[in-house]
Amino acid sequence: xxxxxxxxxxGNPNAGKSALFNALTxxxxxxxxxxxxxxxxxxxxxxxxxxxxxxxxxxxxxxxLEPASPDEAVTRDVLLGRQQGERQPDALIVVLDASNLDNHxxxxxxxxxxxxxxxxxxxxxxxxxxxxxxxxxSVLERELGVPVIETVAVRKRGTSELSQALDDMLSxxxxxxxxxxxxxxxxxxxxxxEISAAAVVSETPVRRWTHRLDAVLLHPVFGPLxxxxxxxxxxxxxxxxxxxxxxxxxxxxDWLAVQASMVLPAGLLRSLVVDGAIAGVGAVVTFxxxxxxxxxxxxxxxxxGYMVRAAFLMDRLxxxxxxxxxxxxxLLSSFACAVPGIMATRTIDDPKDRLTTILVxxxxxxxARLPVYTLIIAAFIPNTRxxxxxxxxxxxxxxxxxxxxxxxxxxALVLRRGVLKGSGGGFMMELPKYQWPPLKDxxxxxxxxxxxxxxxxxxxxxxxxxILWALxxxxxxxxxxxxxxxxxxxxxxxxxxxxxxxxxxxxxxxMALLPAMAAREVAVSAIATVYSIDSPGEAGGASKxxxxxxxxxxxxxxLAFLAWFVFAPQCISTIAxxxxxxxxxxxxLFMVTYLFALAYLAAGATYWISVAAGLGG
Amino acid sequence: MNAPxxxxxxxxxxxxxxxxxxxxxxxxxxxxxxxxxxxxxxxxDEGVTVELLHLGPFGRxxxxxxxxxxxxxxxxxxxxxxxxxxxxQ
Numbered sequence: 001x002x003x004x005x006x007x008x009x010x011g012n013p014n015a016g017k018s019a020l021f022n023a024l025t026x027x028x029x030x031x032x033x034x035x036x037x038x039x040x041x042x043x044x045x046x047x048x049x050x051x052x053x054x055x056x057x058x059x060x061x062x063x064x065l066e067p068a069s070p071d072e073a074v075t076r077d078v079l080l081g082r083q084q085g086e087r088q089p090d091a092l093i094v095v096l097d098a099s100n101l102d103n104h105x106x107x108x109x110x111x112x113x114x115x116x117x118x119x120x121x122x123x124x125x126x127x128x129x130x131x132x133x134x135x136x137x138s139v140l141e142r143e144l145g146v147p148v149i150e151t152v153a154v155r156k157r158g159t160s161e162l163s164q165a166l167d168d169m170l171s172x173x174x175x176x177x178x179x180x181x182x183x184x185x186x187x188x189x190x191x192x193x194e195i196s197a198a199a200v201v202s203e204t205p206v207r208r209w210t211h212r213l214d215a216v217l218l219h220p221v222f223g224p225l226x227x228x229x230x231x232x233x234x235x236x237x238x239x240x241x242x243x244x245x246x247x248x249x250x251x252x253x254d255w256l257a258v259q260a261s262m263v264l265p266a267g268l269l270r271s272l273v274v275d276g277a278i279a280g281v282g283a284v285v286t287f288x289x290x291x292x293x294x295x296x297x298x299x300x301x302x303x304x305g306y307m308v309r310a311a312f313l314m315d316r317l318x319x320x321x322x323x324x325x326x327x328x329x330x331l332l333s334s335f336a337c338a339v340p341g342i343m344a345t346r347t348i349d350d351p352k353d354r355l356t357t358i359l360v361x362x363x364x365x366x367x368a369r370l371p372v373y374t375l376i377i378a379a380f381i382p383n384t385r386x387x388x389x390x391x392x393x394x395x396x397x398x399x400x401x402x403x404x405x406x407x408x409x410x411x412a413l414v415l416r417r418g419v420l421k422g423s424g425g426g427f428m429m430e431l432p433k434y435q436w437p438p439l440k441d442x443x444x445x446x447x448x449x450x451x452x453x454x455x456x457x458x459x460x461x462x463x464x465x466x467i468l469w470a471l472x473x474x475x476x477x478x479x480x481x482x483x484x485x486x487x488x489x490x491x492x493x494x495x496x497x498x499x500x501x502x503x504x505x506x507x508x509x510x511m512a513l514l515p516a517m518a519a520r521e522v523a524v525s526a527i528a529t530v531y532s533i534d535s536p537g538e539a540g541g542a543s544k545x546x547x548x549x550x551x552x553x554x555x556x557x558x559l560a561f562l563a564w565f566v567f568a569p570q571c572i573s574t575i576a577x578x579x580x581x582x583x584x585x586x587x588x589l590f591m592v593t594y595l596f597a598l599a600y601l602a603a604g605a606t607y608w609i610s611v612a613a614g615l616g617g
Numbered sequence: 618m619n620a621p622x623x624x625x626x627x628x629x630x631x632x633x634x635x636x637x638x639x640x641x642x643x644x645x646x647x648x649x650x651x652x653x654x655x656x657x658x659x660x661x662d663e664g665v666t667v668e669l670l671h672l673g674p675f676g677r678x679x680x681x682x683x684x685x686x687x688x689x690x691x692x693x694x695x696x697x698x699x700x701x702x703x704x705x706q
Contacts, residue, residue, distance in 0.1 A: 063658035068651055102685040103660050185657045193685075210688075211670070218671040218681060312690045316675035325679070325690075349651050426695055427679050428655045431688040 303437025
């Protein structure tokens with residue numbers, strides 16, 4: 001079978017490339033990885049008018065073929081046919097922002113020089129018109145020597161014309177030659193300005209929306225205040241909006257456990273399904289709403305163009321601890337999950353800046369910690385109202401988030417003074433126009449994340465839970481013995497316990513620490529599984545988790561456990577992605593060591609102080 | 618700081634907010650290779666019109682600058698490498 005024709009979508013960042021890609025391919029997208037690097041590969045399928053399928057790939061946005069980041073290197077290598085795991089594209093769609101031709105045409109000229117069959121999508125013509133800019137596409141077509149199609153990707157305007165042009169281009173025999181790209185940037189830039197000037201029919205200066213918004217959002221006083229308010233609303237929403245859907249999922253999980261208990265005969269199989277699979281995975285899946293709400297905000301902030309403004313506002317402060325404003329975006333993404341956060345560091349040009357950001361990213365409170373925090377807080381912190389709309393539980397949660405942030409800033413500062421000494425890189429970013437991201441793009445983004453999370457719950461979390469169930473179930477306890485003492489898991493737990501006993505961790509926690517290396521949220525399912533096994537026959541064991549905890553743990557232990565989770569690198573995926581991003585074991589090992597040391601000290605200090613304060617009982 | 622420039626030329630970092638200026642020269646040599654490349658990619662070049670739009674809230678750093686039709690953020694120390702002539706308005 002011959003592979004489908006491959007069409008690459010390329011262009012500057014902020015040209016609306018991904019929106020066009022989404023408009024052409026719809027929701028049937030695949031997100032993969034290029035081998036050897038952690039640059040995401042977005043691909044999808046487009047069916048041409050005559051029914052022929054074409055594979056489309058959305059290349060990372062780039063300013064030129066001279067890469068300044070791993071992302072841009074992938075773009076260059078794919079286009080030159082040098083990228084491992086990707087064939088050279090058969091055709092190219094170059095996306096231009098109609099209102100930023102001077103700049104975008106430069107990369108476009110460079111891409112046309114490659115000699116691949118090329119179509120130019122003159123995108124966002126509606127916004128250009130709104131800004132008083134009238135363009136003549138035929139002039140561009142003449143000057144560039146390739147078809148130019150006007151599009152408004154977010155409204156799907158021009159997509160059928162584009163796919164028609166693609167059809168014509170792929171049907172015609174290709175007789176071009178691949179020419180080496182030789183023109184230098186300055187030369188290309190000047191040529192781009194000439195063409196741009198020729199293509200402008202009329203230009204009426206108007207005060208643009210973006211400028212008015214920036215006057216407020218980048219205001220020296222209001223800017224930071226608005227940023228703080230947005231962060232506050234975001235984290236508030238993660239908890240407030242998720243209550244109802246969480247209840248539904250919890251109800252569904254409980255119902256499923258009851259049904260399974262009725263269908264299956266009492267014994268090992270029922271225990272595996274009810275105590276292992278349903279209790280374990282169920283405890284984690286209930287956090288899906290919170291994770292999706294967090295991603296919704298991050299996608300929205302990125303899509304509107306606000307995220308870069310946040311980086312602008314934060315740059316000076318981040319610079320103070322040896323990071324750049326660019327690190328703000330990966331670190332904020334790390335609140336959802338450190339894995340995409342660490343992957344997002346590839347936009348940071350300076351290697352030391354980037355490495356520091358990678359090493360501190362796991363300190364941002366990722367959504368996998370939420371299940372752990374929520375469970376422990378609900379069990380041990382009274383829901384006292386401190387003021388209108390402010391509860392003690394929320395304050396403790398905020399404290400945990402802040403501990404992570406301060407820990408990260410402190411760690412960055414120490415790293416930049418020590419192992420990663422050296423002058424920082426710069427901060428150079430484009431501030432794109434504000435726009436309302438198409439709902440569809442946000443939905444596609446959220447669905448992709450939901451899919452990844454559920455896949456994790458169905459594989460890693462299910463697998464670890466079943467292994468833990470097995471280790472916790474054999475050998476069977478005799479009369480008068482507790483299952484969690486006798487089992488293999490119990491014995492492993494006892495070994496870990498000798499190390500963590502001084503910081504107040506009990507047997508349950510010791511048993512949960514090892515499986516929680518697979519993913520933090522497994523700690524919840526692991527504890528749930530241990531308790532289910534200890535008290536068989538009780539349907540809906542997961543719901544009893546809270547009472548069990550209150551019964552078995554002291555407040556000092558609970559607080560120490562929370563402190564541990566603020567710092568501990570309890571996540572194999574993060575370690576794996578760090579290894580991939582830093583090309584070796586040196587930095588992931590360093591990260592694991594310093595984070596475990598921090599976690600041990602923090603948990604220990606919390607426990608000792610709490611016991612001294614009389615909370616150890 | 619002003620040594621490499623003519624008398625009416627100032628560093629971009631000294632341009633008052635809201636002022637437009639024409640780029641007179643760029644001291645590419647004082648920038649790292651990556652930084653110089655990025656500035657070129659943003660369209661910094663002799664003769665180009667720029668405008669200082671905003672300053673960062675802390676320490677008046679970084680700077681938001683309009684170059685051609687796009688707005689970019691760069692740090693004060695890099696802006697100092699760009700010599701500009703303010704345009705009378």
